[in-house]
Amino acid sequence: MPVHFPFDASIAGASTIPSRLYTDPVYLELEQERIFGRTWQLVGRADQVVETGQFFTADIAGEGIVVLRDGEVLRGFHNVCLHRAGMVAVGCGKRKTLQCHYHGWTYNLQGDLIRAPEMEGVDRFSLSDMHLKPIQVAQWGSLVFANLDLKAPPLREFLEDIPDRAQHFRIDEMRYVMRREYVLNCNWKVYIDNYLEGYHIPIVHPGLHKEIAYDEYRVEPHRYYSLQHAPLRPVSGNAAERNYLPPAQSGSADDQAQYYWLFPNIMLNVYLGQMQTNVILPLGVDRTLTVFEWYSADPPADVAADATWTKLLKFSDEIQIEDIEICEAVQKNLRSRVYDRGRYSVKRENGVHHFHSLLHEFLT
Ligand code: FES
Ligand SMILES: [Fe+2]
Known part of the structure; x- marks a missing residue:
């Protein structure tokens, strides 16, 4: 849905944004998609993901995410199982793998599907094709940031x-x-x-x-x-x-x-x-x-x-x-x-x- 309102780049000539942007839920939906879904969000703390396998979950723009430590690398994924959209992590903690809380499909810390019980006989189904959908994550100091948009510029550019x-x-x-x-x-x-x-x-x-x-x-x-x-x-x-x-x-x-x-x-x-x-x-x-x-x-x-x-x-x-x-x-x-x-x-x-x-x- 396109939204248009005139806005003067010079403050002296500008009027503030229209009041409907503060009161109409239509704009909140648009903001979730175009702003919260595309910018770096502060989602957690570095001390929650120090050791390999430590993870925490969070929400960005209504999307569940999971952030985890895998050796030197911090990884982030949509917290959405590829089977029937269960959650692969709940709360925070430490695990060797992520196991879906619905039917137990299991992913390694790189997000690859490694176990899907009782799926024999399913056409065109191979574990190696299936990976949790990644998001961007980055750390600055004690803070962990995430961005749903894989094309967004890296955190260091955003922090200038x-x-x-x-x-x-x-x-x-x-x-x-x-x-x-x-x-x-x-x-x-x-x-x-x-x-x-x-x-x-x-x-x-x-x-x-x-x-x-x-x-x-x-x-x-x-x-x-x-x-x-x-x-x-x-x-x-x-x-x-x-x-x-x-x-x-x-x-x-x-x-x-x-x-x-x-x-x-x-x-x-x-x-x-x-x-x-x-x-x-x-x-x-x-x-x-x-x-x-x-x-x-x-x-x-x-x-x-x-x-x-x-x-x-x-x-x-x-x-x-x-x-x-x-x-x-x-x-x-x-x-x-x-x-x-x-x-x-x-x-x-x-x-x-x-x-x-x-x-x-x-x-x-
Ligand atoms: S939804 Fe994840 S195993 Fe079924
Ligand atoms: Fe104030």
């Missing part, structure tokens, strides 16, 4: 210069700490739009506003990612009273914290010694799952008992709740009969305009 820019954070040395999920009653793009600008901070996040240098806040768009610069306000008095972030003493703001967004739905908030990933997944046209995961160079033995982490999580939760409230209110209003498209602040919403340009590029 991020691994260099973020090198001093040494994210490959960070270890998983914890996960938190929130379900929101809004379209996934409402949440992404909101993340991509600091324009709403003074009104929606008064607590955060006190701690960042709002005037210096800016967004730097690249091809498939953008980077937000949000320097902290210099503290007078006790730095320990800051709620926001591990206090770092020296270096430029960029050395201390970087906030990346990767098209279409991944955020990486990287700090010295700590990282948070957010993955934003559509559950329906007006329902969205946000998954937050924390990593640390020095994970606490017990998060709940650790004062620094407790404070950090409380502050993160407070900001998330403020964002949820505004996103849900906006979703309701996007259905209003009097609203269709708005305009962008050239100074403050270039990140949103960049996201919408990519949507326009992928959808039309």
